[in-house]
Amino acid sequence: MAKDETQGFRLIGTRPDRPDGLDKVTGRARYGADISAPGMLHAAVVRSPHAHARIVKIDASKALALPGVKAVITRADLPTGLTGEDWNLQENTLAGEKALYDGHAVAAVAATTKLIAQDAAKLVEVTYEVLPHVTDVDAAMAAGAPVIRAGTADHSVPEGMHPNVVKYIDFGHGDVEAGFAAADLVRAQSYKTEATHQGYIEPHACMAQMGSDDRGEMWVCTQGHWYIRRMSAAVLGVDASKLRVTPSEIGGGFGGKTTIFMEPLALALSKKAGGRPVKLVMSRSEVLRATGPTASASMDVKLGMKKDGTLTAAKVMFRMQGGPYIGSSPVGEALSCALACYDVPNVMHEGYEVLANRPKAAAYRAPGSPMAAFAVESLLDEMCRELGLDPLKVRLKNAAREGTKSSYGPTYNRIGLVESLEATMAHKNLLAPLGPNQGRGVASGFWFNHGGETSVSLAIGEDGTVTVSVGTPDIGGSRASIALMTGECLGIPYEKVRVNVVETGALGVNEPTHGSRATFASGLAAVEAARQAMAEMCRRAAAEWDIDPEAVEWRDGAAHPAGPNAGKFPPMSIAEIGAKMGGSGGPISGHHEVTAGGFGASFGVHVVDVEVDPETGRTTVLRYLVVQDAGRAIHPAYVEGQYQGGAAQGIGWALNEEYVYGADGRLQNTVFLDYRIPVASDLPMIDTVIVEVPNPGHPYGVRGVGETGITPPLPALANAIHAATGARLRSLPMSPPKVLAAIKAKAGG
Amino acid sequence: MVEVNLWSGLRRFADGQTVVTVEAQTLRQMFAGLIAAHPGLEPVIKAGVSVSVNGVIETNLSAPLPEGAEIYLIQRIKGG
Incomplete structure (x- = not known):
């Protein structure tokens, strides 16, 4: 079943040049930090040097007195009353009562140059009351560990657990004890993995503008600009539709750019500075200290195996910290992936999410699955060796x-x-x-992979070329794959299709490029949009030929009369139809929107x-x-x-x-x-x-x-x-x- | 009637059951039936769950549920 590149497709399975290749090798591609505007200010962020500290006072008077400084914001500039994940996002964007990890933002400055902004940030005087901290997941669960935020735990946590334990998950099937009893070999081991960062080469960067009427625009490197819009609007207390967000080219994301870390700061600074655009670009140090790595994990695994290698039972217990906010660790995903490769009749999964004084974790490529695999696949290997299998x-x-x-x-x-x-x-x-x-x-x-909310539009050009508008930023080649699928469907060359990643005003809501979904979901929607356009082009040809639309079929990039009574007309190509569409009923387009299931x-x-x-x-x-x-x-x-x-x-x-x-x-x-x-x-x-x-x-x-x-x-x-x-x-x-x-x-x- | 498999952590909200039977022809009716029978499930469902119908994640609340379908509530998963 290995790949056969001769399966009868015309384009699918071929390897044409990538559409972004020339831009990227010549430096013409515009990444987040490449966007500028007249009158633009530069921002810098004041970050906590403590892992856990009460913020007693913030005095920005010296910073504001520095020539060139146009605005300073603290949490007092953001709205109150947020709840749930919106509160978590706001709190992580700008600390409130406490700084919860080394690098947590506590204030931000906008000035006429980056150097002035950085100097001003150093002049913001923050008085801290340093608190005990904890960064290790097991230590954070132990009796006596510093409490990071009491009352965070949800309904699932059993009584008597440390307040840093905020979520408990359990699921399984069969009878694991009976399964272990039926095994010839039962082994149990414990494993730990450290947090790692996605390590994308392009640091987070954006340029934003917001007026006193709360209408704003942002250019940002992101995996999902509708998410950036919704989250930024929530943090700032404005309607999402007041923000227009345009994605830049993206220099890697791997899940880490599916959420906000500093984008609302640029908007809030712009508003406070009278609507001047503000650019905010993180340093590598800021990326590592204050954006989402994945979780660290502590895991116990127990497996039962017969002498012939048949697995009879499996039990896993995972503990993961994803920073100081509930819902950030991928413990649920890790549990669900742990044993997914195998047919085991008796399985039990348990897991805890734990708070710690570390940055708010973000998704990282198959969140949770690598850690789970490390534990399960290591023990499986040990048992194979022990049994000589x-x-x-x-x-x-x-x-x-x-x-x-x-x-x-x-x-x-x-x-x-x-x-x-x-x-x-x-x-x-x-x-x-x-x-x-x-x-x-x-x-x-x-x-698992993912489908999700997807909206795609396709337009036929006057010369018969095709433009596809998608809302999923291209991280791994989705523009090329969508162009291939569209060209395959329409029967036209790959080079005649251009796929653009468009801004939030151009399409309905799109989830980010996450869950390995862009080629699957935007591709599926592009094919459906192409089929719509194809049907309309058949109708246009039928009208010109004065025959029934059902008597027209589309193949090889052209409408053809089909059937015994269709008459004899030469094929009408997509270029001919495009050239005449103004007089045959107007522009021809296709559109498809879906919350895509069916992902394999x-x-x-x-x-x-x-x-x-x-x-x-x-x-x-x-x-x-x-x-x-x-x-x-x-x-x-x-x-x-x-x-x-x-x-x-x-x-x-x-x-x-x-x-x-x-x-x-x-x-x-x-x-x-x-x-x-x-x-x-x-x-x-x-x-x-x-x-x-x-x-x-x-x-x-x-x-x-x-x-x-x-x-x-x-x-x-x-x-x-x-x-x-x-x-x-x-x-x-x-x-x-x-x-x-x-x-x-x-x-x- | 459809049988809905819950993950075991939800048993406490469903009188100890991991399989709950409700009268439903669609996902929307299924969720309504689950909440009516076991109100403790409402916050979990409203927080977001995925539903597997015959091994495929179904997102259309109006989609008809096939007779005898295998239905699982599973935790919402997206990815990186």
Whole structure:
């Protein structure tokens, strides 16, 4: 079932040039910080140097006295009375009574230059009463831990828990104790993962303008400008329709740009400065200190297995912190993904969300799934080794397939894990010989994918070219894939379709590009819009030919008379119809809006070979294979890019990346020199295999492909390092000092 | 009548049941039936849940529920 690039499609499955390629390689693409306007001011943010502190007083008089300073805002400038997630967003945008983490914004300044704004920010005098803090998830749950915000817990939390425990989730099916009793081998282990940042290359940036009438505009790098509009409007207490938000080109997001962190500050500063535009661009340090990383996690896993590898029962308990606000950690997602790859008759999941003095977590590529996979797939590997079983064969034996009752409840429809495992087992990388200090690790991974609110318009040009307007910013090639699907549907060349990401005034509400949904959902809507336009073009041709519209069919980019009584007319091309449409009834367009369901889950399997230096503990990735079900790869090069990107991020998470907090609760590694993401020289060429098990919920069979790829690397690396060294690491990152310590501990033991 | 599978944490709001039977032809009627029978579920439903119908997330509240459909309430999941 591996990808066959000769399936009868004209465009789908081809690899044309990307529409944003020239702009990006020549520097013409306009990112968030590239937008400027006459009279524009620059902003800087005053941030808390404390992890937890009461804000006693803010004195901005010295800052305001600095020449060039036009406005200073504090929480007192924002409306009161917000509740729920709106309050969380407002509180995170600008602290109220307390600063809740190192880097929490407490005031903002707008001035005529960036340097003046930065100098003025230093002149804002904030008096703090420093409070005890806690940053570790287990410590935050323990008796005596500092209370971050009493009364936050929802109805689900059992009595007697620490007030920092704010949510409890449990679900499962079968009888886990009976399942463990039926097993030949039962093992339980605990695992920890540190918070990691999405690490997008482009820091958050926006330029905003707002008048005294509360009407405003914003240009911003974001994954979802309707979300930015709604959230900013809520924080500022204005109607969403008063804001018009235009997305810039985006230099990476990975989930971290689906929410607001500082955008309302630019609007509020603009309003206070008499409506002058305000640009606000974060530094890397601000990005790491004050925007959403993913959660840190502490996890317990127990599995039961028969001697032949059959899983009989599984039980997981996850604890995750996502900062100081409820609802920010992905503990629910992590639980739902933990055992999703397998057909296990008896499963139980429990999880706690915990508050801590860290930044408000944001979504990060398959939120929660990588941590869950690290725990479950590591223990599965340990048990395979203990029983002398092939880890890939055990995964295949237990693999979820069509008709399997999923670990989170529903029965699976058509899914592609079995096909992905079979393609993996047939790959040449598994035959590569391994030398001393080298080892091979495998792991499976899962992500749900998503559909969501989607609105797309399509217009036929006077020359027969087509413009598609979508509301999902292009992060991973969606403009190209939507152009291919539209061209395929209309029977016209790829080059005749332009896809634009348009502002909030141009379409109905669109959810962000999140949940691996852009090619699936905007693509689905574009195809439906194209079909509408096609039907109208058939009607226009029928009118000119004076025949019944039902006697006209569309193929090869033209209307054709069809049927015995249609008459003999030469085909009327889309260009001919476009040229005449002003006189044949007016502009021709198509539009489709939908809350898209029918998205198909995507499964993947990774195999990694590593070499571990026994003297330093450094891990070198020798070769890496990603095999994943794409449903249908519309533009295979972009699909491969998503697979490789997910693997690269996962390798960084596994081996090096972590948030390092000092005893004072301050983040110590706030630049990329100290927060080490992988660079090109760290990685080999990542091999990919696209498996295609079409999703019946999409006209061309698309499944989202953006997220699953980050899930298996964490356990695959842990399993490979164990194979190379005999040392089992159960906490991330597996950085050289930790690996070396584990090797020494094993040798000593 | 349709059978709705709840996640086990919702049992406390549904008299200890994880499968609740309600009279409903659509998702909208199903939610109304769940809330009428078990008012404790209202805040959870209003906070946002996803519904899987025969293994597919259904978002159209007016969509007819097939006879004998497998229906699960699951926690709302979006992603990055």
